[in-house]
Amino acid sequence: MDNDLGCPQVKKSKFDNNPLEEFRVKEAPATAFYFPNYLTQDEHDALLQNVYDSPKPRWKQMSNRRLQNWGGYPHPKGMVSEDLPKWLSDECEKLLKSEVTEGKKPNHVLVNEYEPGQGLLPHLDGPLFYPVICTINLGGPALLQFYKEQNLDKSVGGLLLEPRSLVVLKDSLYTEFHHGIEATRADVMMNVWNLGSTTFKDEKIEIVERNSTRVSLTIRHVPKVLNVKLVGGRFVNLMFERASVENDFGVRLFSAIIPAFLPLMHIWLTVKFVWPEHVLEIDKNDCS
Numbered sequence: 001m002d003n004d005l006g007c008p009q010v011k012k013s014k015f016d017n018n019p020l021e022e023f024r025v026k027e028a029p030a031t032a033f034y035f036p037n038y039l040t041q042d043e044h045d046a047l048l049q050n051v052y053d054s055p056k057p058r059w060k061q062m063s064n065r066r067l068q069n070w071g072g073y074p075h076p077k078g079m080v081s082e083d084l085p086k087w088l089s090d091e092c093e094k095l096l097k098s099e100v101t102e103g104k105k106p107n108h109v110l111v112n113e114y115e116p117g118q119g120l121l122p123h124l125d126g127p128l129f130y131p132v133i134c135t136i137n138l139g140g141p142a143l144l145q146f147y148k149e150q151n152l153d154k155s156v157g158g159l160l161l162e163p164r165s166l167v168v169l170k171d172s173l174y175t176e177f178h179h180g181i182e183a184t185r186a187d188v189m190m191n192v193w194n195l196g197s198t199t200f201k202d203e204k205i206e207i208v209e210r211n212s213t214r215v216s217l218t219i220r221h222v223p224k225v226l227n228v229k230l231v232g233g234r235f236v237n238l239m240f241e242r243a244s245v246e247n248d249f250g251v252r253l254f255s256a257i258i259p260a261f262l263p264l265m266h267i268w269l270t271v272k273f274v275w276p277e278h279v280l281e282i283d284k285n286d287c288s
């Protein structure tokens with residue numbers, strides 16, 4: 001039997017009643033889950049297709065990779081959010097249901113694209129996100145390495161991220177250990193915490209080649225969201241938006257009518273209070 005994550009269901013006696021436990025990376029120094037068969041091949045291909053079908057301006061060229069930002073730009077004052085496209089909101093929903101996100105619905109997705117040989121410097125994801133990172137891996141493999149703050153030159157271990165997998169990082173793997181991807185064409189399999197759950201589990205593998213373009217979806221929850229959001233590149237006040245969500249006809253009518261009347265009100269006020277003065281001025285001038 002399969003569980004919601006598309007992975008074999010765990011016998012309760014063995015794993016503490018929690019089906020996620022089977023996927024915990026026990027060698028890691030803090031909470032990490034690795035789901036090697038999170039996506040079917042068809043789901044994987046469809047996601048990749050959606051990434052490449054996205055409008056060209058979504059791509060931002062960085063010095064060593066390309067990325068797409070979805071959901072809004074996190075900011076200390078709050079994120080101006082945008083609705084995720086269905087192919088991403090479906091993934092967020094699926095993660096929420098699988099209980100890896102601690103009840104927080106992801107509302108932000110970064111798509112990173114790395115050509116073989118490209119990488120990402122060690123970094124922390126910072127305080128603007130809820131401290132759980134879910135990463136869906138597409139295309140080619142890469143080793144995600146972890147570093148202690150005091151020595152960002154030497155990794156303390158890593159997780160091999162293969163296509164079709166999901167990795168979830170929590171607690172000090174989010175808050176304390178920096179993570180990064182070496183700019184190399186071949187990853188050395190030293191201190192790979194999850195090797196036993198990868199396709200190389202039965203092999204004595206020393207190196208994994210970066211054989212093709214890797215695309216990752218980094219999926220997180222931004223807790224602080226503002227009351228305005230971006231719809232088709234324009235700001236919309238969520239007060240009006242909420243009315244349609246609640247489907248309250250009266251409120252919707254009110255929200256539709258008030259903005260329509262504002263220009264009329266403006267004209268009426270101008271005619272009543274500003275224009276007469278102006279006309280009077282002209283009249284006075286005419287009299288003199």
Ligand SMILES: O=C(O)CCC(=O)C(=O)O
Pocket residue numbers: 110112120125135144179216218
């Ligand atoms: O590509 C990855 O797996 C890592 C991406 C990442 O760390 C980030 O976007 O903050």
Ligand SMILES: [Fe+2]
Pocket residue numbers: 123124125179
């Ligand atoms: Fe990161």
